[in-house]
Amino acid sequence: MSKPKFSAPDPFFLDPLLHLLPVRGSISKLESYTASIFAKYEQTKALLESLDSENQARPKMEVELAMLRQILEWLKLNPES
Amino acid sequence: MTDEAVRRRRPSEILKRGYSDQEIDSFYALARFSLETGNLRRAEALFRGITEAAPEYYPAWLGLAYVQIEAEDFDPAVYCIRQALRASPNSIEAMLYLATVLLSTQDYGTAGSYLGEVGDLLETTSVDVNVEKFYKIQLARYQNR
Numbered sequence: 001m002s003k004p005k006f007s008a009p010d011p012f013f014l015d016p017l018l019h020l021l022p023v024r025g026s027i028s029k030l031e032s033y034t035a036s037i038f039a040k041y042e043q044t045k046a047l048l049e050s051l052d053s054e055n056q057a058r059p060k061m062e063v064e065l066a067m068l069r070q071i072l073e074w075l076k077l078n079p080e081s
Numbered sequence: 082m083t084d085e086a087v088r089r090r091r092p093s094e095i096l097k098r099g100y101s102d103q104e105i106d107s108f109y110a111l112a113r114f115s116l117e118t119g120n121l122r123r124a125e126a127l128f129r130g131i132t133e134a135a136p137e138y139y140p141a142w143l144g145l146a147y148v149q150i151e152a153e154d155f156d157p158a159v160y161c162i163r164q165a166l167r168a169s170p171n172s173i174e175a176m177l178y179l180a181t182v183l184l185s186t187q188d189y190g191t192a193g194s195y196l197g198e199v200g201d202l203l204e205t206t207s208v209d210v211n212v213e214k215f216y217k218i219q220l221a222r223y224q225n226r
């Protein structure tokens with residue numbers, strides 16, 4: 001049987017830059033970190049609230065808080081409830 | 082450590098100490114999965130957070146570069162890729178990212194240098210066949226400029 005003239009493109013070449021990103025870790029592990037992630041979220045939020053608006057640490061902490069919020073939301077936990 | 086020493090540290094430094102390598106790997110896995118499923122907003126928030134919490138974790142810098150390339154923000158993308166290379170100087174993926182972006186911004190001289198480095202590394206390093214093909218495509222872009 002001859003080789004098909006047309007075949008689906010290799011997924012790598014549909015988005016090579018995405019496929020070049022290293023593969024690390026597993027999202028299935030996230031659930032086991034729920035308690036510590038939630039604790040870090042609460043800790044960061046409290047620290048952030050204790051800082052004045054001019055504090056240079058604020059932007060960095062806001063970035064970390066946003067990351068933790070996204071993870072908790074993905075875990076179907078609303079951190080603000 | 083004394084209470085006074087703890088008080089002297091900036092709050093974000095205290096926080097960084099709380100993440101294990103496994104946690105960072107899992108955060109990154111969720112960010113990469115978010116890219117695969119088209120949720121760039123979530124991916125960006127996660128990649129930014131990881132680069133803040135673990136600046137030496139080069140895959141997150143590359144992920145952030147990917148988000149910026151998608152938005153055609155090439156200057157910030159180059160910054161992120163250079164940060165990835167600072168953390169992992171021999172990363173073939175990071176060099177290919179940089180060469181690809183530099184070819185898009187028509188910085189052919191620097192792109193050629195990085196493609197040369199990738200070529201040298203590929204002679205001694207075993208990589209996925211698709212990575213090698215992608216390198217050859219970028220080399221062809223460079224040669225046909």
